[in-house]
Structures are given as C-alpha cells and as structure tokens.
Amino acid sequence: MAAIIEFKHVDKYYGKFHALKDINLSIEEGQVVSIIGPSGSGKSTLIRTMNGLERINSGKLMVTGYDLADKHTNLNKIRKNVGMVFQHFNLYDNHTVLENITLAPKIVLHRPEKENHDIAMNLLKKVCLEDKANMYPRQLSGGQKQRVAIARSLAMRPKAILFDEPTSALDPEMIQDVLDVMKYVADEGITMVVVTHEMGFAREVGDRLIFFDQGRILEDAKPEEFFEHPKTERARQFLSKVITEKLGG
Amino acid sequence: MIGILTNHWSEFLSGFWNTILCSLIALFFSLILGVGFALLEVAPNKFGRAVAHVYIEIFRNIPLLVITMIFYLVVPQIWFKVSGFAAGTIGLTLYTSAFIAETVRAGINSVGDGQMEGARSNGMTYTQAMRYVILPQALKIVIPPLGNQFINLIKNSSVLAFVAGFDLMYQADVIAFSSFETINTYIVVGLFYLVLTLPLSYYMRHLEKKLA
Numbered sequence: 209m210a211a212i213i214e215f216k217h218v219d220k221y222y223g224k225f226h227a228l229k230d231i232n233l234s235i236e237e238g239q240v241v242s243i244i245g246p247s248g249s250g251k252s253t254l255i256r257t258m259n260g261l262e263r264i265n266s267g268k269l270m271v272t273g274y275d276l277a278d279k280h281t282n283l284n285k286i287r288k289n290v291g292m293v294f295q296h297f298n299l300y301d302n303h304t305v306l307e308n309i310t311l312a313p314k315i316v317l318h319r320p321e322k323e324n325h326d327i328a329m330n331l332l333k334k335v336c337l338e339d340k341a342n343m344y345p346r347q348l349s350g351g352q353k354q355r356v357a358i359a360r361s362l363a364m365r366p367k368a369i370l371f372d373e374p375t376s377a378l379d380p381e382m383i384q385d386v387l388d389v390m391k392y393v394a395d396e397g398i399t400m401v402v403v404t405h406e407m408g409f410a411r412e413v414g415d416r417l418i419f420f421d422q423g424r425i426l427e428d429a430k431p432e433e434f435f436e437h438p439k440t441e442r443a444r445q446f447l448s449k450v451i452t453e454k455l456g457g
Numbered sequence: 458m459i460g461i462l463t464n465h466w467s468e469f470l471s472g473f474w475n476t477i478l479c480s481l482i483a484l485f486f487s488l489i490l491g492v493g494f495a496l497l498e499v500a501p502n503k504f505g506r507a508v509a510h511v512y513i514e515i516f517r518n519i520p521l522l523v524i525t526m527i528f529y530l531v532v533p534q535i536w537f538k539v540s541g542f543a544a545g546t547i548g549l550t551l552y553t554s555a556f557i558a559e560t561v562r563a564g565i566n567s568v569g570d571g572q573m574e575g576a577r578s579n580g581m582t583y584t585q586a587m588r589y590v591i592l593p594q595a596l597k598i599v600i601p602p603l604g605n606q607f608i609n610l611i612k613n614s615s616v617l618a619f620v621a622g623f624d625l626m627y628q629a630d631v632i633a634f635s636s637f638e639t640i641n642t643y644i645v646v647g648l649f650y651l652v653l654t655l656p657l658s659y660y661m662r663h664l665e666k667k668l669a
Binding site: 259261283284287288291292296297298299300302303311312315316317357360361364 | 574575576577578581585589593594597
C-alpha cells in the first residue's frame with residue numbers, strides 16, 4: 209500500500225513555541241490511525257497540518273501526492289481529497305442539513321444536481337438523519353450535527369478524513385451514535401486520522417495508535433500492544449490517569 | 458405652518474426630490490464601496506488590508522462637511538468642475554462608505570472562524586466560502602446597524618445645503634430667510650425628513666424580523 213500522508217522531519221512553531229518536533233510519520237491508504245495524548249500536546253496542530261489549516265515551518269509533508277511544505281501548492285486540491293470533521297462541527301448555519309452536504313460537491317466538483325441530491329440523501333440515510341434533511345443546524349443536537357458533518361465530508365468522496373476530537377463536545381449518550389458512523393467510515397476503507405479521547409474506539413476500530421506528547425510522537429504501535437504494554441513511562445502515566453478518571457467518573 | 462407649505466410647495470418639492478436623489482445615489486455607491494472595503498479589510502492579503510484601513514480611517518474621522526468642501530472647493534481648482542449637488546453626494550458617499558465598511562467588517566468577524574475552516578476543509582476556495590457561507594450570515598447580523606447607517610445617510614444629505622446642492626435643507630434656508638417664518642419652515646422640513654426616514658426604519662425592522 210502506498211502512503212497517503214507522509215511527514216519527514218516536520219517542525220512547526222508558533223512564534224518561539226515549538227509545537228511539532230521532528231515529526232516522521234507515514235500513513236497508508238485505508239489505515240485508521242488514532243492519535244491520543246494529553247491536552248496541549250499538539251495533537252490538533254498535527255492533524256490540522258494534514259490539510260493545510262496550519263502551515264509547517266520545515267521538513268517535508270506529502271498528502272495525496274501534493275507537497276504541503278511548498279507555498280505554491282493549491283491547498284484546494286488536497287482538501288477535495290481529504291475531508292475534515294471538527295470538534296465543534298462547523299456546519300454552515302445558513303444552510304439546511306441537505307444543503308450542507310450538497311454545497312461543496314455542487315460548487316467544487318460541479319456534480320449534477322440529481323446525482324448530488326441522491327448521494328446526499330443516501331448519506332443521510334446512512335447516518336439515520338433523512339428526516340432532518342430540511343432542518344437547519346441550530347435545530348439539531350450535537351450528536352446529530354456531528355453525523356451531518358461526517359456525511360458532508362463523505363459526500364466529497366474523499367480518500368481520507370481527518371477527525372479532530374469529534375466526540376469531545378458531545379453529551380455522553382450522543383457519543384456512541386457518532387462512533388458508529390465513524391466505524392462505518394472505517395469499513396468503507398477510507399483512510400482515517402482521528403484525534404480522540406475515546407480509548408474504546410482507538411482500541412477496537414483503530415489499526416494503529418500514536419501517543420503524542422509535547423509536540424513529539426512518543427509511541428507508534430498496534431492499539432492492543434499499546435494498551436497492554438506501553439513502552440514509555442509517560443504513556444503508562446497517561447493511561448493510568450485516563451483509566452482512573454473513567455472509573456471515578 | 459400650512460401657509461408656509463402651500464406658498465412654497467414647489468421649492469419644498471424640488472428640495473425633497475434632490476434629497477431623495479442624493480440619498481439614493483449615495484446609498485447605492487456607499488454600499489458597494491463599503492462592502493468592497495470590508496472584504497478587503499478581512500482579506501488574507503496584507504496590502505489590501507492596509508489600503509482598506511487607510512481609506513476607512515480617513516473618511517471615518519474627518520467631518521462630512523470638510524470632505525464635501527474639498528470636493529466643492531479644492532477639486533475644481535486642480536482637476537475638474539464639480540457642482541454643489543455632485544460634491545455633496547460624493548462627500549456623503551465616501552463618508553458613509555467608511556462606516557458601512559466598518560459595520561460589515563464587524564459582521565463578517567462575528568461569523569466565527571469555524572465557518573470558514575469548515576468551508577475551506579470542504580474544498581471551497583476563499584471566495585466561494587465568503588460568498589456561500591460567510592457573507593450571507595454576516596449580512597443578516599449587519600442589517601440593524603446598516604439600517605442606522607441608511608437613516609444617518611438621509612439626514613446627513615443636508616450637507617448639500619452648504620454647497621448649494623438645492624436639497625430640502627437648502628430650500629428651507631432660502632424660505633426661512635425670505636419669509637422670516639424660521640421656526641415653521643424648519644418644522645415643515647423636519648416632517649419631510651420623517652416621511653423618508655420613518656418608512657425606512659420600519660422597513661429595516663421588518664427585514665430584520667423576516668430574516669431572523
């Protein structure tokens with residue numbers, strides 16, 4: 209399998225703050241990669257470099273064959289192939305659920321109207337929200353919004369989707385519906401990079417797990433391996449804290 | 458008061474007409490200029506932002522009368538002849554456009570970065586994201602303050618009186634000085650302005666409710 213996302217010695221700074229330190233990472237087509245780690249470790253920055261929402265300062269970053277280190281690269285070409293799902297959904301508030309899904313395929317891909325509509329309705333069916341097609345985002349719950357956001361990404365027929373803490377802003381009882389949709393995306397063979405605090409998802413759906421701290425990749429392993437035998441002390445601390453929080457909460 | 462109105466009906470009417478004409482022209486062009494400079498001010502391009510900033514700060518911070526006088530007195534000396542009506546209308550347009558630009562910019566900024574990031578990540582260009590996602594939302598937010606700008610514009614068109622622009626206020630000055638019925642004349646002229654501004658203010662309120 210070919211690498212769809214490839215970091216080589218990538219560094220990123222915010223002013224003097226060194227946010228990403230010498231990142232080397234190769235993600236293959238169809239892989240489901242979970243990125244976990246403490247808050248402020250740079251996980252979100254890492255995932256946001258993958259579609260150019262954050263620019264890198266040095267190193268090489270190839271995504272779907274385009275060089276993100278090069279300022280002249282047309283980012284829209286990458287973003288047509290690489291969708292993104294955000295913590296706070298970022299649905300278009302002035303458009304209905306259906307229009308949220310059809311807008312980009314219509315104006316970016318120039319997909320014919322009938323086909324566009326059918327694809328969108330089909331996706332809404334997949335995420336169990338066909339009855340909400342003509343509602344506005346403000347009329348939906350957080351979990352419903354996030355499922356629409358995933359459908360919106362899928363409508364572009366992307367090679368990969370980036371998930372930036374997709375369940376962190378949701379009520380606990382909404383999380384499972386979103387995770388189920390993400391499982392469906394994984395089954396479709398779409399490459400997924402998921403920044404998450406959902407250890408269950410990382411363990412059961414993910415092919416690969418990256419433990420990130422202070423701007424560095426500390427571990428890169430199979431999920432079971434990581435959860436059973438974390439190699440670094442930092443990961444052991446993190447895991448024991450997450451587990452006690454779960455039990456305590 | 459009725460006497461003043463009937464005796465000088467034609468002067469009032471011609472002034473009224475010029476006020477409407479000046480307001481419509483200024484409204485149209487200040488809206489275009491204002492939205493244009495607002496877009497420039499939020500654009501990624503640094504040079505564009507700087508140009509918009511300078512434009513807005515100049516025309517927002519100089520009295521309308523001074524801008525108008527520059528077009529009435531200075532521009533004809535160095536460039537081309539400008540009538541009082543044109544000088545006043547140009548001055549009003551530039552002055553109002555600076556305020557509209559600031560209003561629209563605030564509206565765009567209040568839409569939130571998430572909408573832009575969502576649209577860009579979805580494959581849209583900056584221009585598409587602006588057109589289909591950001592501006593429609595910004596415009597809705599901006600309607601009430603924009604209504605204020607339009608009402609101010611109509612009232613500010615009285616600057617034409619200073620440069621012989623033959624608007625309502627100019628006619629009022631002439632009538633007041635010739636008939637010595639100063640108070641009555643200005644009351645009548647105030648009513649004429651209300652005929653324009655009240656329906657506008659109700660319409661803007663209606664629009665606000667309709668789009669909310």
